[in-house]
Amino acid sequence: MAAETIPPAAAPADERVREKSTLSKVLSRPEVGALAGVVIVWVLFAIVASRHNFISWATTASILNRAAPLGILAVAVALLMIAGEFDLSVGSIIGFSGMVIMVLVTPTTGGGFGWTLWPAVGISLLFALTTGLFNGAIVIATKLPSFIVTLGTLFAFRGVSIAVTRLLTDRTQLGQLDIVAGYGLAQKIFASNLNLFGSQFNVAILWWFVLTALATWVLLRTRAGNWIFGTGGAVDAARNVGVPTRRVKIALFMTTAFAAWLVAVIQVVQFTGADTLRGTGQEFQAIIAAVVGGCLLTGGYGSAIGASLGALIFALVQQGIVITGVEGDWFQVFIGGILLGAVIFNNFIRTRAALR
Amino acid sequence: MSTNGTALLDVREISKYFGSVIALKDVSMTCEAGQVTCLLGDNGAGKSTLIKTLSGVYRPDEGEYLFDGRPREFASPRDALELGIATVYQDLAMIPLLSIWRNFFLGSEPTKGWGPFRRYDVRFAKDTTRQELAKMGIDIRDPEQPVGTLSGGERQSVAIARAVYFGAKVLILDEPTAALGVKQAGVVLRYIVQARQRGVGVIFITHNPHHAYPVGDHHVILRRGRVYGDYSKEELGLDRLVQMMAGGEELENLAHELERAAGKASGEAGDDLARAAEALEREAKDPGA
Ligand SMILES: Nc1ncnc2c1ncn2[C@@H]1O[C@H](COP(=O)(O)OP(=O)(O)O)[C@@H](O)[C@H]1O
Ligand SMILES: [Mg+2]
Numbered sequence: 337m338a339a340e341t342i343p344p345a346a347a348p349a350d351e352r353v354r355e356k357s358t359l360s361k362v363l364s365r366p367e368v369g370a371l372a373g374v375v376i377v378w379v380l381f382a383i384v385a386s387r388h389n390f391i392s393w394a395t396t397a398s399i400l401n402r403a404a405p406l407g408i409l410a411v412a413v414a415l416l417m418i419a420g421e422f423d424l425s426v427g428s429i430i431g432f433s434g435m436v437i438m439v440l441v442t443p444t445t446g447g448g449f450g451w452t453l454w455p456a457v458g459i460s461l462l463f464a465l466t467t468g469l470f471n472g473a474i475v476i477a478t479k480l481p482s483f484i485v486t487l488g489t490l491f492a493f494r495g496v497s498i499a500v501t502r503l504l505t506d507r508t509q510l511g512q513l514d515i516v517a518g519y520g521l522a523q524k525i526f527a528s529n530l531n532l533f534g535s536q537f538n539v540a541i542l543w544w545f546v547l548t549a550l551a552t553w554v555l556l557r558t559r560a561g562n563w564i565f566g567t568g569g570a571v572d573a574a575r576n577v578g579v580p581t582r583r584v585k586i587a588l589f590m591t592t593a594f595a596a597w598l599v600a601v602i603q604v605v606q607f608t609g610a611d612t613l614r615g616t617g618q619e620f621q622a623i624i625a626a627v628v629g630g631c632l633l634t635g636g637y638g639s640a641i642g643a644s645l646g647a648l649i650f651a652l653v654q655q656g657i658v659i660t661g662v663e664g665d666w667f668q669v670f671i672g673g674i675l676l677g678a679v680i681f682n683n684f685i686r687t688r689a690a691l692r
Numbered sequence: 693m694s695t696n697g698t699a700l701l702d703v704r705e706i707s708k709y710f711g712s713v714i715a716l717k718d719v720s721m722t723c724e725a726g727q728v729t730c731l732l733g734d735n736g737a738g739k740s741t742l743i744k745t746l747s748g749v750y751r752p753d754e755g756e757y758l759f760d761g762r763p764r765e766f767a768s769p770r771d772a773l774e775l776g777i778a779t780v781y782q783d784l785a786m787i788p789l790l791s792i793w794r795n796f797f798l799g800s801e802p803t804k805g806w807g808p809f810r811r812y813d814v815r816f817a818k819d820t821t822r823q824e825l826a827k828m829g830i831d832i833r834d835p836e837q838p839v840g841t842l843s844g845g846e847r848q849s850v851a852i853a854r855a856v857y858f859g860a861k862v863l864i865l866d867e868p869t870a871a872l873g874v875k876q877a878g879v880v881l882r883y884i885v886q887a888r889q890r891g892v893g894v895i896f897i898t899h900n901p902h903h904a905y906p907v908g909d910h911h912v913i914l915r916r917g918r919v920y921g922d923y924s925k926e927e928l929g930l931d932r933l934v935q936m937m938a939g940g941e942e943l944e945n946l947a948h949e950l951e952r953a954a955g956k957a958s959g960e961a962g963d964d965l966a967r968a969a970e971a972l973e974r975e976a977k978d979p980g981a
Contacts, residue, residue, distance in 0.1 A: 402856035562790075565909040566798045569787035574787040576749055577801030577854075636789045681748045 341598040366630030367642030369682040372532035373628060373649050373674060381656035389658045395655065403651035405599045407644045409618060410625035411551045412546075412595035414643035416588040417626050420568035420635025421475065421482040430495035430615025431469050431669065433600035435497045436460040438510035438610040447505035453518030461597055467493060468593025472586035473491070487654060490619065497614045508569035511609030519605070527606040540602045544644065547595070551640035564588070568635030625650060629679040649674060698761040700725045701746065701777075701862055706755035708741055715741040716727040718755070723862060723893040730882055731897045732937055733914035739897050742914065743864050746895065747779040749770035761791030773800065773822045781868040782897075784851040786838025792832055793821040794892045795839045796854050823855045829879050844871040856883055863887050865894045869903055881907055901934040940967050 381390050389395060409426055416423055440456035452499025471489055475482045502508060513519055526543075529536040555561040566574035567581045575581045596615070604610045627633065628649060629642025653670045699722035708716040717739045723729045731739050745757075751914030754937050757764050759775055786795050794817075800811040801816050802820075826830050832850045839847060843887050848871050850972050852962050855863055865884070869877040883942075884907045904911065911928060913920040913936060921936075960966070 409753070527763045553811075557814065559812055560797055561801060562794055562801050562812060565785050565790055565794065569789045570785075573781075573783070573785035573787055573800065574696070576747070576769050576922075577782055580770060632789075636787065 338660045341493075366637060366639040366682070368630070368651065369646055369678050370513065370642045370645035372627040372681065373678050374652065377649055377656070378651045379592050380389055381652065381660070384657050385660045387654055388661075389484075390656065391657060393533040393535040395659065397532075397537050399648070399651045399655045400541045401536075401538045403644075403648045403655055404544040405602060406618065406621055406625060406650055407621040408540070408543040408547055408599055409595050410629070411548050411590075411640045412425060412592040412623040413553070413619075414626040414629060414631050415551055415564060415639055416585075416592050417623070417631045417633070418635060418638040419564045419584055419588050420571060421585055421588065422486060422623065423468075423471060423589060424483065424486040424619045424623075425467070425471060425489040425493055426592050426596040427615040427617060427619040428490050428497070429464055429593050429596035430600045430618060431459045431602070431612055432467065432493045432497040432615050433464045433597045434604045434610035435492055435501050435510070435612055436463050437601070437604050438513065439501060439504055441516045442505060446510075447507075448510070452515070453516045457601060458496060460600070461594075464593045464597035464600075464645075465590050468590035469586060471593070472548045472589035473525045476582050476585060494612075494616075499600070501612055507571070508612040509609065513604060515606040519608075522601075522605050532586050538606075540606075543598065543602070544647075548640050548644045549623035550583040555640060560584070560587075564635060568637075568638070622647075624675050628675060628684055646678075649678075699723060699758075701762065701895075702758040702761075703746065703752075704750045704756040706757070708738075708745055708750055709753050714917055716745070716752075718915070719917070719919050720755075721912050721919065721922065723891050723895050724909075725861070727909040727962055728888050728894040728896055728907050730893060731914065732901075732904060732911055732933075733920070734888040737914040738917040741780060741864055741917075742790075743866050743895060743897065744781070745865060747771070747777060747781075748860075755842060759773070770799070773858065776854040776859065776861030776865065777881045780851045780855045780866060780868050782849075782870075784816075786839045786851060791827075791836045792839055792842070792850060793818045793835040796821040796824070796850065796857075800858055818929045820857075824857050828853050828883075828941075829876065831882035837860070845873060845876060848872060849876060852880055852883065853929055856887065859887070859892060862893045862895065864895045867898065867899065868896075869898060876904065885895055887965055890917065899937070901930065901937045904937075905930045905933050925954055 344675055346388060384390075384691045409430075413423060414425065437453075437456045437460045438448070438668075440449045440451045440459060440531075441453055442450070444450045450509030466491070472660050474480075474489075475485050478485065483662060498508060501510070514523075524539075526539065528539045530542075531537075546559070563574070563584045567577050567584045568578075571581050596618075599616070599618075605612060622643075625646030626643040627637065628646035629639060629644065631643065650671065652669060653674070657664060657670070693904070701723040703722075704720050706719045707714070708719060719738070719742060721729065721731075721742075731742065733739050739748065745752050747767040748771050751765070757766075759777075764775075766769075772779075787798065790798065793814075797817045797820075802816050803810045804813040804816075805811050821835050822832060827850050830846060830853070832846075839850065852865065852868050857866070863884075865880075869880050872880065883905060884896060887894050888907075888909075894907075896904065896907065904924075906926060910922060910924045911933065913976055914921045
């Protein structure tokens with residue numbers, strides 16, 4: 337401890353500052369609440385479910401496999417929330433993107449277009465990015481709260497996917513992707529398993545970790561990150577000092593749409609098919625994960641790692657409930673409690689840390 | 693005085709409307725390189741609206757904006773910044789939750805590295821922030837401190853240091869000394885003089901004639917969204933400036949009103965009002981006091 341408190345030679349310490357302890361520096365990070373949550377929930381289930389092998393590679397793999405898709409979504413949603421906007425339509429974009437792929441690859445006899453997989457994946461990405469652009473453009477043009485705008489598109493995108501799919505194919509579920517040309521490669525990239533410690537880890541976990549790291553780097557170490565914080569912190573002030581706030585917002589709406597698309601591709605390939613209802617409710621889970629991870633609802637504050645930890649808490653609770661055989665109905669009670677607890681805790685830590 | 697040579701910044705017959713509100717009407721003014729233009733006027737006269745138009749926040753509804761002799765249309769403040777026009781806004785344009793150094797470089801972040809590896813030069817940003825603030829006599833405790841936790845004066849100093857750092861051609865300051873102590877206000881005035889010496893054109897808004905007069909080369913007075921007068925320093929003595937800014941006649945009117953009120957009121961309240969009226973009258977007649 338003594339060695340740490342020696343002030344650096346170049347800048348003499350200011351007598352008005354008490355040396356911030358390393359602890360309080362750590363405590364002032366936005367993700368600390370979520371980290372505590374992960375530890376608490378894990379320990380809880382480790383005790384309660386000790387008979388059910390909770391502390392094992394197999395269980396860990398299941399937890400991470402569950403967390404990955406939500407984590408991918410939550411990281412993107414967190415970036416957008418830090419910039420001061422919401423995207424409630426991501427759940428629908430998951431369903432929509434999946435159906436675009438499946439309708440394109442379904443044989444013409446089944447009402448589809450009979451494409452191979454990769455062009456369909458590319459087109460569905462274009463569609464998804466367009467939905468993001470659409471959300472962003474409406475929010476900016478109308479100056480309405482994005483909560484309302486994307487609540488609208490949440491229903492609209494879902495409705496379009498169901499209506500068009502049914503119109504073309506007479507169904508709401510499409511399958512048999514595994515016999516489409518190009519599936520082999522897609523399976524390797526999006527849905528293969530890594531066998532580690534005798535357990536199956538989805539490659540989606542890798543996507544999730546990479547995106548979390550990338551988002552963290554962008555937020556903390558690039559000018560785009562500074563712009564995101566500025567845009568969410570005080571949009572007029574940011575614009576007045578030269579931040580292209582509209583471009584920032586549109587890019588982030590497209591990022592959430594991209595994340596939804598990626599989740600859709602992973603799930604479509606994994607389940608070799610799609611359902612028009614896929615992704616329902618994911619928008620709220622992603623927002624909850626981001627908030628548990630320290631994002632302020634008012635924007636300007638938050639972290640990508642925090643959002644990922646929030647997604648991990650979700651998966652821990654889900655898996656814990658499955659393993660212990662508790663009635664699944666309790667899941668929502670649990671998640672609601674964790675959301676409230678985390679927000680109260682985050683608030684408490686933030687005010688304490690700022691005052692120190 | 694300002695007609696010889698092209699002015700650095702030159703707006704002609706600018707008007708700005710907010711719905712039915714006429715914030716600016718046919719305002720013309722210039723700012724020359726190496727000169728200080730003081731912009732004076734009552735609250736609501738349109739000063740902030742004018743400088744926001746100059747900084748690219750608002751687009752003028754009518755009129756011409758020339759910079760370096762060429763007509764310009766700014767889509768956003770970024771366009772103005774790129775020309776070297778930096779502004780200290782009245783509301784300071786700071787992000788409370790962001791740290792001092794992130795605020796200082798927000799919108800103009802220094803980067804290093806190449807292509808996809810281009811990243812924020814954090815060390816340069818922190819060091820420069822500390823240096824620039826030290827030059828202002830502000831010794832920041834911790835560049836990581838969120839701006840929202842600074843005092844009003846410290847926040848204003850950060851905004852000024854930032855504008856001085858980025859204002860290569862024109863420096864616009866909207867009531868920059870409002871929340872400052874005597875010492876820091878002096879530093880700001882010295883900054884204005886230094887900027888002028890470097891050939892920067894300065895536009896300075898203040899309510900304090902004792903701040904405006906010593907540094908101003910000419911004084912533009914706005915009233916109700918119109919230019920009421922544009923006086924060079926020689927045309928205008930400090931006394932007259934003080935009187936104009938205080939609104940000499942209005943003060944006198946107010947004094948009479950108070951006197952009348954004092955006559956109606958009785959006892960101590962009446963005496964107080966009478967004393968206030970006297971003081972106002974003195975100030976209106978003899979602004980130096
Ligand atoms: N965004 C706006 N919308 C409507 N009216 C405005 C807006 N901004 C300024 N005004 C009006 O324009 C007038 C001039 O305001 P301002 O330029 O802020 O005055 P000053 O800075 O000289 O005190 C005021 O009457 C104000 O109410
Ligand atoms: Mg003003």
